[in-house]
Amino acid sequence: MSSDARMWYLRCVWSHEFAEEPVEIFSEVGVDGYECRKVERFRGGRLGWADEQHEVGGTGLGQVPVPPLDEINAQREFSASRIDDVEFERVWTKALGGGED
Template sequence: MWYLRCFWSHEFAEEAVEMFSEVGADGYECRKVERFRDGRLGWADERHEVGGTSLGEVPVPPLDEINAQREFSASRIDGDEFERIWKEAIAGQGD
């Protein structure tokens, strides 16, 4: 299991600008939180999709591949940082 934080620089009003993912050993997202430009948080896990957020349908690419696209800035984070944003998201949104 590893954790990812990715900033997405774009002008799409309805798309997330920051994403947090918990990635399993198989490379697929297990849980995900998205922060939108207006500050709202969406989240998803294997049973829930809240606020327009869903898990990816393909494995998460390696960090160097993500960062090769200039609109993205991705890095690994620790599990504690992911858990903080996860708890904030599920407390604020419900299911």
């Protein structure tokens, strides 16, 4: 198994004008490339979250594998980067504590 075959974490800022879409997305990505957990931050600070058993605040896991960062960043409206598990867990904990409407 290569060193790249492990869970990783993503933060993606989405620049757009859609009122009902998130402006920041945090994803925990499994070894298969699919999201395991996700947090979305919407305008005004509302947080939605999802895992394999729950969808809260309009957030759901992606139905296809997460593309490589260079593919995401090739689209001008996105700015994606890897984050560490500590940063993801901080956002995840905040979402679970106050993400429900």
